[in-house]
Amino acid sequence: MERRKYPMRPEDYVLFETIGQGASAVVQRALCVPHNEIIAVKIIDFERTGSDLDSISREAQTMILIDHHNVLKSHCSFVKDHNLWVVMPYMAGGSCLHIMKSAFPNGFEELIIATVLKEVLKGLEYLHHRGHIHRDVKAGNILVDSKGGVKLGDFGVSACLFVSGDRQRSRNTFVGTPCWFIYETLDSLSAIIFRVFILPYRIRFFLLLGWHLRADIWSFGITALELAHGHAPFSKYPPMKVLLMTLQNAPPGLDYESDKKFSREKEENLLAEKKMPDGKKEEISQAERNLLQNKSSIFPPSDETTYSLRDQADGSDNEKKGITEQQEVMHLQRTEMDNLHQNCDAEFNGQCALSVSEKKVSTTSELDENSAIGSPTHSFQEQLISTTRSTDVPKLSKVGSLKQQNLQQSIINSNGEASQNGSPAEIASKMFKPAGSSGDEFDDKSKLPIVQQKGHFKVTSESIQFDKICIRDCRDAVTEITLPSLFFSAHL
Numbered sequence: 133m134e135r136r137k138y139p140m141r142p143e144d145y146v147l148f149e150t151i152g153q154g155a156s157a158v159v160q161r162a163l164c165v166p167h168n169e170i171i172a173v174k175i176i177d178f179e180r181t182g183s184d185l186d187s188i189s190r191e192a193q194t195m196i197l198i199d200h201h202n203v204l205k206s207h208c209s210f211v212k213d214h215n216l217w218v219v220m221p222y223m224a225g226g227s228c229l230h231i232m233k234s235a236f237p238n239g240f241e242e243l244i245i246a247t248v249l250k251e252v253l254k255g256l257e258y259l260h261h262r263g264h265i266h267r268d269v270k271a272g273n274i275l276v277d278s279k280g281g282v283k284l285g286d287f288g289v290s291a292c293l294f295v296s297g298d299r300q301r302s303r304n305t306f307v308g309t310p311c312w313f314i315y316e317t318l319d320s321l322s323a324i325i326f327r328v329f330i331l332p333y334r335i336r337f338f339l340l341l342g343w344h345l346r347a348d349i350w351s352f353g354i355t356a357l358e359l360a361h362g363h364a365p366f367s368k369y370p371p372m373k374v375l376l377m378t379l380q381n382a383p384p385g386l387d388y389e390s391d392k393k394f395s396r397e398k399e400e401n402l403l404a405e406k407k408m409p410d411g412k413k414e415e416i417s418q419a420e421r422n423l424l425q426n427k428s429s430i431f432p433p434s435d436e437t438t439y440s441l442r443d444q445a446d447g448s449d450n451e452k453k454g455i456t457e458q459q460e461v462m463h464l465q466r467t468e469m470d471n472l473h474q475n476c477d478a479e480f481n482g483q484c485a486l487s488v489s490e491k492k493v494s495t496t497s498e499l500d501e502n503s504a505i506g507s508p509t510h511s512f513q514e515q516l517i518s519t520t521r522s523t524d525v526p527k528l529s530k531v532g533s534l535k536q537q538n539l540q541q542s543i544i545n546s547n548g549e550a551s552q553n554g555s556p557a558e559i560a561s562k563m564f565k566p567a568g569s570s571g572d573e574f575d576d577k578s579k580l581p582i583v584q585q586k587g588h589f590k591v592t593s594e595s596i597q598f599d600k601i602c603i604r605d606c607r608d609a610v611t612e613i614t615l616p617s618l619f620f621s622a623h624l
């Protein structure tokens with residue numbers, strides 16, 4: 133189907149009320165006169181953000197190419213005075229943050245959370261597969277249309293502002309809840325440490341790449357908690373304290389008394405797995421292996437890998453060799469990582485890591501174009517998503533998908549007349565059942581500083597061991613990549 137062309141002249145749009153205001157832009161509802169269609173226009177003042185117009189325009193073009201029902205695309209963009217106008221579909225339901233604020237102050241019910249997150253994951257998967265990183269996943273950027281469709285908004289131009297640092301500056305560095313973008317912050321700090329200690333370039337390359345990708349997964353976990361509680365973890369504390377708490381404390385999770393209302397899928401599934409007949413288990417692990425084998429086929433498998441795959445194909449008993457199924461999967465992933473390292477070596481040999489800019493390594497699309505490591509990088513992203521899948525997220529999603537049709541149907545029915553002018557509150561009250569009362573215990577749970585390692589961080593208030601984090605992070609990327617989804621899945 134041919135794409136509808138949207139006019140690129142300001143006079144073809146009639147601006148109505150402001151529907152949102154972010155750090156870098158104002159969003160207004162508007163009428164596209166030639167199409168007689170209500171749309172939203174994001175007006176970015178690039179003088180205020182101090183951003184480079186070229187890079188913003190380039191990113192705006194990327195937004196136009198987006199073609200996924202869970203990622204908000206832009207119809208077109210153009211410059212007016214010192215503003216960039218980005219024309220987007222109008223999301224009449226507003227953001228999940230708005231909906232929560234107006235109708236669900238204590239967060240959504242599990243089913244709604246699962247439904248929303250499943251859609252967000254699909255959007256993220258789409259972006260990651262194309263080498264993009266969203267960088268700002270949060271309830272405020274999960275938008276709902278008049279039919280209950282969920283889209284991940286604020287991608288593209290906004291991500292570009294993040295990359296250039298302008299957005300964080302315009303946010304006064306820590307306006308909002310840094311918990312979402314803790315990785316971004318650590319990223320900047322680690323970049324400084326790299327420069328000081330001059331780590332081997334491939335470690336740095338790999339860390340930066342993985343780090344950026346993981347930022348989305350971390351934010352995804354934080355967003356899950358935000359949807360569950362009505363606010364993000366530590367949201368009542370000042371930004372710097374949040375930063376320290378995030379480093380020192382165990383990863384936030386669903387561990388309040390009121391969180392008992394959420395099902396403990398992890399345990400249930402583990403139990404179910406224990407009871408699962410052997411044949412079924414084998415079927416599942418075979419599927420996992422096939423997936424990994426496909427990915428690994430990008431590289432010639434190492435001898436060891438071939439050996440264990442052959443064993444598996446022959447139906448021999450891995451346990452006899454002391455290799456559990458999980459170890460084997462990890463082993464395959466590690467082999468792939470090693471190959472990635474080698475490819476990085478070949479590609480970047482002789483280039484000092486210091487010259488590899490953060491931006492360059494963060495956008496894998498650029499790498500895809502310029503180097504032979506495009507495929508491995510891509511594969512790494514697939515792993516990231518599949519690792520997320522292999523934890524509880526899909527199980528959670530499954531719950532969502534069971535009733536999603538009904539939910540969406542009821543949303544559509546109840547919104548049959550939903551005018552595009554409906555307020556988020558009106559639309560929300562039609563869309564979602566009240567969450568019921570749940571004691572809103574704020575995030576003042578003060579967990580003890582981690583002395584023993586939990587999650588990524590081994591940090592005390594006196595000494596932040598970034599070098600250890602960095603190296604460990606790089607070497608154990610496969611095992612640790614699941615952290616945010618793990619803490620998320622461990623509780624949902």
Ligand SMILES: Nc1ncnc2c1ncn2[C@@H]1O[C@H](COP(=O)(O)OP(=O)(O)OP(=O)(O)O)[C@@H](O)[C@H]1O
Pocket residue numbers: 151152153154155156157158159172174204220221222223224226227230268272273275285286290303
């Ligand atoms: N296409 C859209 N349709 C309807 N509402 C929208 C649309 N795009 C954005 N909004 C609303 O405008 C608000 C502001 O969006 P914007 O992307 O500028 O800022 P933000 O992401 O909330 O803030 P920041 O830029 O600080 O991250 C969103 O939270 C959302 O409620």
